[in-house]
Every structure is written in structure tokens, then in C-alpha cells.
Amino acid sequence: MSDALEKAEAAAREAAQNTVNVEHIVAAVLAAQQAQRQPAPQHQCEHQHKPRRSAGEWLGIACAVCVGGVGIAFASLALAILGGTAAIVVLVLRSMWVDFQKRR
Template structure:
């Protein structure tokens, strides 16, 4: 029986030492939690994406659009010039007709 008593005492001593280890571990966890709570919150990293550069195809499309627009403006200018010339001829013809009509009176 004394052998069982010695084993029980050893088990109690071991349990006491285990509770000390457990208490130290719990204290370490509490200390880590406190240290983490005291750290200032860090700002989130910048999520800004830089603008993508235009590809060669996009530049080619822009160049074609500018060329087509330029040709369109040239044709519009030519049409206005023709319209102005026709209007001038019509005005001269009408003026001449008016003069002839006035002479006939």
C-alpha cells in the first residue's frame, strides 16, 4: 500500500508541476494578447493600380481615326468652297437679270 501511496504522491507532485507549466503558458498567452492590443493599427497597403499604357493596336486605331477625320474635314471644306462659288454665281446672275429687268421698264 505504501507503494501505491508513493505513486499517488508522485502523481500529485507531477500534477502540481503541470499546473505551474499551464499557469506559465496561460500568462504568456495573456501577455502576448496584451502586447498585440497595444500595437497601433497599420494602414492598409495602397491598392492603386497604375494606368495601363496603350498598346500598338490602340495607337494605330487612334491614328486611323485622326486620318479619317482629317479627310472628312478636307471634304467638308471643299464642299463649302464649291457652295460659296455657286452662291456667288447665282447672285451675279440674279443681279444681271435684275439690271436687265430694270432697263426694260
């Protein structure tokens, strides 16, 4: 009977070892399934994108550029008139100076 008892004990040890091995295999399979279910995280940009300008904003910018261009044109015209006037004044004063020098 002790031979049967030893065989039973050996079988019980082997069954216990098989149970531990089966538990490890099941845990590995479950972990693999869980990894397959979760999609890999997609790469996302870390910087902030600026919102694009609307048509109204572009229209406002275009109007501002036009008004600025007209202002620059009038300023240039005013400088040209001022330069011409200054040249005439200088010529008149020079002519007066020459006449004044001749009278002396």
C-alpha cells in the same frame, strides 16, 4: 505530523498556483510568436485599373484621325465651292434683274 501535512498542503497550493501562472505565460509567449509570424496585410487598391492600349489600337486611332481630317478638308472645300457658286448665281440673277428693270 499535522505540521508536515500543512506544509505539504501549502506547497501543493503554491505549486498549483505556479502551474496556472506558467500556463498564462506560455499562452502569452505563443500568442506573441504567432503575431510575429503573420505579416501585416498590405494595402491594396479598391478600384480596377484599365488595361493600357496596345500599339495596334493606337495605330488604328491615328488612322481614324487622319481619315477624319481628310474628310473634314474635303467637306470644307465643298462648302467653299458651293459658296462661290452661290455668289456667282446671285450676281448673275442681280444683273438680270437690273436689266429687266431697265427695260420697263
